Amino acid sequence: MKCYSFLLESIHKDNSYNDALKVFNTLSDKEKWLVCPKSGKLKNVPTLYRHVIKDKAFIDLYPYNGNKEIGFIILAVNPKYRNQGLTKQLLNQTKEDCKRLGVRKLRWRCESDNEASLKSALSNGFKITAKGKSYYSLEFKI
Numbered sequence: 001m002k003c004y005s006f007l008l009e010s011i012h013k014d015n016s017y018n019d020a021l022k023v024f025n026t027l028s029d030k031e032k033w034l035v036c037p038k039s040g041k042l043k044n045v046p047t048l049y050r051h052v053i054k055d056k057a058f059i060d061l062y063p064y065n066g067n068k069e070i071g072f073i074i075l076a077v078n079p080k081y082r083n084q085g086l087t088k089q090l091l092n093q094t095k096e097d098c099k100r101l102g103v104r105k106l107r108w109r110c111e112s113d114n115e116a117s118l119k120s121a122l123s124n125g126f127k128i129t130a131k132g133k134s135y136y137s138l139e140f141k142i
């Protein structure tokens with residue numbers, strides 16, 4: 001199993017976007033839109049952080065409203081490898097790495113009908129900070 005994490009200043013020097021994309025492409029069309037609500041596509045833009053468990057799962061952190069101390073989470077697990085605790089594994093590593101990177105808060109947004117996403121966030125210590133008509137916003141303080 002290939003597993004790595006790094007600062008994405010190096011995004012153009014490696015193929016990790018392609019590894020994340022490979023996992024993203026295992027999702028159904030509906031799930032792609034849940035993960036990337038604006039386009040349904042995982043764009044190759046600089047992130048604060050990326051961690052891929054090759055072929056199985058990935059997490060990306062994007063600066064929230066341009067603030068590099070707040071990481072906005074994009075996360076997906078290949079359907080073949082769900083309910084095995086991979087999300088917990090990714091988040092535990094991410095929380096640890098965030099201390100080193102100076103990221104102080106993680107934000108997670110999920111659609112209200114995305115039960116798996118909401119349960120995963122709550123079971124990993126995130127607290128609901130806002131509830132819209134069709135979504136929840138959650139936060140975790142590092």
Ligand SMILES: CC(C)(COP(=O)(O)OP(=O)(O)OC[C@H]1O[C@@H](n2cnc3c(N)ncnc32)[C@H](O)[C@@H]1OP(=O)(O)O)[C@@H](O)C(=O)NCCC(=O)NCCS
Nearest residue numbers: 031075076077082083084085086087088116117119120123
């Ligand atoms: C949400 C997602 C990342 C969860 O991944 P996972 O690795 O299967 O989750 P875990 O195995 O770590 O389980 C986390 C918790 O959520 C619960 N859960 C997972 N899938 C569930 C489902 N379909 N329905 C209800 N609860 C679910 C688990 O029981 C577990 O709860 P526990 O900690 O109380 O036991 C995965 O379902 C996924 O990739 N979904 C599509 C993409 C997406 O919605 N991403 C999040 C939005 S950014």
